Amino acid sequence: MKKIALFVDVQNIYYTCKQAYGRQFNYRRLWQHLSHEGEIVAATAYAIHRGDDGQLKFQDALKHIGFQVKLKPFIQRSDGSAKGDWDVGITIDVLEAAAGVDTVILLSGDGDFDLLLQKINQKYATQTQVYGVTGLTAKSLMDAAGQFHPIDEGLLL
Numbered sequence: 001m002k003k004i005a006l007f008v009d010v011q012n013i014y015y016t017c018k019q020a021y022g023r024q025f026n027y028r029r030l031w032q033h034l035s036h037e038g039e040i041v042a043a044t045a046y047a048i049h050r051g052d053d054g055q056l057k058f059q060d061a062l063k064h065i066g067f068q069v070k071l072k073p074f075i076q077r078s079d080g081s082a083k084g085d086w087d088v089g090i091t092i093d094v095l096e097a098a099a100g101v102d103t104v105i106l107l108s109g110d111g112d113f114d115l116l117l118q119k120i121n122q123k124y125a126t127q128t129q130v131y132g133v134t135g136l137t138a139k140s141l142m143d144a145a146g147q148f149h150p151i152d153e154g155l156l157l
Contacts, residue, residue: 002038005097007090008067009108010047013151016109016133023156025107030131030155031065034105042097043067046086050074091116103127106145111138118144131155 017025045062049071059069098120109132117128130145142148
């Protein structure tokens, strides 16, 4: 059975689904779909911790599905902008997992991950898949992925 490692850039998926469809992503449906493709041996969701009730319920729901949830504090800068970026953490975790799995699946539209997917494919011959919102996913990321799955109606709540 194929071993799958799943990594979710929660903020990116939240905002792109909201922008494109005004709806939220259905993590349970994705999990059910991927469970038919192989064994999910690792699943991590990377989120920003604001501490509000809705967010805590969402994090609990992800844990219940089977995700490990990694949180970074929400940082509001003095100029009003916010900081909360998981790119380095996701990259490290993907690099550590890639040698032990057949497929790495990344949920993100962030083009910064294109080099990461190219690297694990070259170094470990690991298959790569990306789920993202068409039009809001970097072309470089779609090109770097072995397979690109557009997030559409079937994966939304």
